Amino acid sequence: MEQRFKSLSLFEFQSRYPNDESCVKYLAQLKWSGGYHCKKCGNGHYCKGNSAEDRQCTRCRYIESAKSRTMFQGCKFPILKAFYIVYYVSTSKNGISSTELSRKLGLRQKTCWLFKQKVMRAMKSSGNFPMDGKVDVDETYVGGQDDQSIGRNEGRKKIVVVSIEKQGVKVCPECMHGLSKPQARRTY
Numbered sequence: 001m002e003q004r005f006k007s008l009s010l011f012e013f014q015s016r017y018p019n020d021e022s023c024v025k026y027l028a029q030l031k032w033s034g035g036y037h038c039k040k041c042g043n044g045h046y047c048k049g050n051s052a053e054d055r056q057c058t059r060c061r062y063i064e065s066a067k068s069r070t071m072f073q074g075c076k077f078p079i080l081k082a083f084y085i086v087y088y089v090s091t092s093k094n095g096i097s098s099t100e101l102s103r104k105l106g107l108r109q110k111t112c113w114l115f116k117q118k119v120m121r122a123m124k125s126s127g128n129f130p131m132d133g134k135v136d137v138d139e140t141y142v143g144g145q146d147d148q149s150i151g152r153n154e155g156r157k158k159i160v161v162v163s164i165e166k167q168g169v170k171v172c173p174e175c176m177h178g179l180s181k182p183q184a185r186r187t188y
C-alpha cells in the first residue's frame, strides 16, 4: 500500500475521486484489503451483492456494503463530499472550520461539523494527530468509534478514514495497527 500511494495534491485528489463510485470502490479496496470474511458466519467466500461494491456471503447470504462499519456508514450526504471533508480536515495545517467546509461543499454547517468530528476522532485514535502540512490522501486511518450513531449491537466500531499524513504510520483498515510496523496484529 505504501508503494501504491503517493502524496496527492488537491488536483490529483480530484482526478482520482471524481464521483461517488470511485470513492466507494476505493473504500471497498481498503476495507477488504486483508481479505473478505463474512461478519455473520466468518465464511471467506463471497459473490457480488446488490450494488457494485457490496459483497454477499456465499454461505449465509449476508450482504455487507463497503461503507458498513466504516465512518461512512449512515452518511446522509454523498460519499464524495465525505471524502472531501476527510481530505480538507487532514490536509489543513491549521484546521478547517465546519463553516468553511459548509461553504466549500454546499452542505449544512452542522452536517460538516458532525462528520468532521468523526474524522478527527479517527485521526486521533490512529495516533497521528495533529497532522502537519504534508498529507498523503491515500493512507488509511482506522480507529475505534465508541459513539452510538451507527449500526446495532456491534460494540466498538471500526472506522476507516481515507487520507492521512505523509510521514505518518500507515494503518491497516481492519486492525488499526500500522502496516509499517512488523508486528501489526488483528484486533478481532
Ligand SMILES: [Zn+2]
Residues within 6 Å of the ligand: 038, 039, 040, 041, 042, 043, 057, 058, 059, 060, 061, 062
Ligand atoms: Zn456468512
